[in-house]
Amino acid sequence: MVRLDAAGFRLLQVSDEALMREILRDTSRVYRKASLMRRLGAITGEGLLINDGELWKRHRRLANPALAAGSLPRYVPAMYAAVARTCAHWRGACADTPVDLVTELSHTTLVSLLDSIFGMRDDAQMLGGRVTRVSGVIHALLDELVRHGSALAAPPLSWPTPGNLRFRRRIAEANAILDDIIARRREVLTETEVAPDLLGQWLQQRRRDPGHFSAGEMRDELMTMLIAGHHSLAIALAWAVYHLALDADLQAAVQAEVDAVPDLPQTPEDLPQLPLARGVLLEALRLYPQPPILLREATADHSLGGYRIRAGDQLLLSIPALHHDPRHWPQPQRFDPRRFTDFSTDGMMQAHHLGFGGGPRSCIGRRFALLEGVLVLAGVLRAFRLRTVISDATPVPPRFAGMLVPSAPLLVRVQAR
Numbered sequence: 001m002v003r004l005d006a007a008g009f010r011l012l013q014v015s016d017e018a019l020m021r022e023i024l025r026d027t028s029r030v031y032r033k034a035s036l037m038r039r040l041g042a043i044t045g046e047g048l049l050i051n052d053g054e055l056w057k058r059h060r061r062l063a064n065p066a067l068a069a070g071s072l073p074r075y076v077p078a079m080y081a082a083v084a085r086t087c088a089h090w091r092g093a094c095a096d097t098p099v100d101l102v103t104e105l106s107h108t109t110l111v112s113l114l115d116s117i118f119g120m121r122d123d124a125q126m127l128g129g130r131v132t133r134v135s136g137v138i139h140a141l142l143d144e145l146v147r148h149g150s151a152l153a154a155p156p157l158s159w160p161t162p163g164n165l166r167f168r169r170r171i172a173e174a175n176a177i178l179d180d181i182i183a184r185r186r187e188v189l190t191e192t193e194v195a196p197d198l199l200g201q202w203l204q205q206r207r208r209d210p211g212h213f214s215a216g217e218m219r220d221e222l223m224t225m226l227i228a229g230h231h232s233l234a235i236a237l238a239w240a241v242y243h244l245a246l247d248a249d250l251q252a253a254v255q256a257e258v259d260a261v262p263d264l265p266q267t268p269e270d271l272p273q274l275p276l277a278r279g280v281l282l283e284a285l286r287l288y289p290q291p292p293i294l295l296r297e298a299t300a301d302h303s304l305g306g307y308r309i310r311a312g313d314q315l316l317l318s319i320p321a322l323h324h325d326p327r328h329w330p331q332p333q334r335f336d337p338r339r340f341t342d343f344s345t346d347g348m349m350q351a352h353h354l355g356f357g358g359g360p361r362s363c364i365g366r367r368f369a370l371l372e373g374v375l376v377l378a379g380v381l382r383a384f385r386l387r388t389v390i391s392d393a394t395p396v397p398p399r400f401a402g403m404l405v406p407s408a409p410l411l412v413r414v415q416a417r
């Protein structure tokens with residue numbers, strides 16, 4: 001535990017696993033999402049990433065069914081379409097031009113998420129207009145967050161600084177796009193269709209139950225899902241594919257596993273058939289957790305493992321500290337997906353992996369992310385051989401920018417198999 005007093009905050013960095021469990025699970029009622037996340041709240045409103053207490057309980061209960069295991073097969077066609085689009089793009093690219101994994105896989109996960117969330121499959125709609133608009137605004141907002149996120153003394157959003165005004169304009173633009181998408185979806189949605197998208201399901205539930213998400217709450221949650229679900233998965237996948245390109249033997253082993261199954265996974269129950277591919281994703285999240293730091297704020301004075309925590313203290317839980325502990329992860333710097341052969345993703349915190357957080361606030365999109373992540377890896381490996389641009393003995397190191405992003409582009413050459 002390290003304490004730093006800065007900009008009017010008492011910041012406590014927590015690197016001890018038992019303390020992390022206490023904060024996230026055992027005494028989670030004492031700890032809410034941190035004030036340091038307030039800028040995020042300007043984008044996601046009362047959405048799940050930052051709300052607390054009774055409001056959080058209600059939102060989590062209402063959001064859950066559409067992301068539960070039984071609902072995931074509805075989104076698989078969207079995932080397939082996104083990975084097929086990526087493969088077609090790579091096939092068309094010149095063999096000598098390296099692929100920038102973060103850029104490419106960001107597009108894959110965003111296209112898939114927009115389709116799963118809003119049902120935006122149609123090509124003209126996707127490429128011609130709204131995907132580009134939504135993607136542009138989301139990326140701009142994420143950039144703003146990263147720029148200001150680490151600035152503890154950032155001016156309050158109500159101050160009319162040029163940065164704040166730009167930020168607020170972008171939020172207004174994003175909200176207008178989402179309002180438009182919700183209104184159009186509501187118009188065409190029938191009561192009897194099996195909605196393949198999250199928004200369609202929520203709108204149908206709202207028609208049946210007036211206590212379900214209102215239009216404003218839906219907008220906050222849709223924005224939350226886009227912010228929470230897109231970048232994290234894209235960067236994790238980029239690291240995963242990059243490590244496969246670095247290690248030809250590992251790549252061949254995952255390819256053999258993928259070639260042995262007749263189809264790409266369709267449901268979470270299919271994932272055990274691809275234990276190595278799933279391990280590659282989990283190992284990428286161990287070495288590069290997204291986000292690497294979880295933020296909480298104490299709501300009351302509390303004795304945490306003997307440390308005196310004061311109400312208002314900001315706690316920064318360091319996931320890399322846990323994920324590099326050699327007692328749990330022998331040779332922690334090594335990329336070794338075989339660690340996860342017998343790993344259950346149901347009790348990840350008990351198994352020292354906080355890649356999806358822990359306790360009641362753990363990731364609601366975990367099953368979605370695992371299914372899509374494995375599906376993308378399998379789809380790409382089935383179609384291509386990958387190699388890095390230079391035979392680098394030392395992988396590109398990560399750098400902290402809200403997420404653990406690569407400090408240089410992750411470039412690979414792809415060759416059709």
Ligand code: HEM
Pocket residue numbers: 048049050060224225228229230232233236285289290291294295354355356357358360361362363364365366368369
């Ligand atoms: C590899 C991909 C993903 C990673 C690594 C990831 C990681 C996480 C982590 C660590 C948390 C806990 C944050 C905290 O305790 O402060 C979280 C929460 C959350 N995630 Fe994910 N996530 C991923 C994908 C997704 C997807 C695909 C969605 C939605 C479709 C999603 C939606 C959310 C939401 C809404 C929360 C807040 C849950 C709550 O507080 O009740 N995530 N995620």
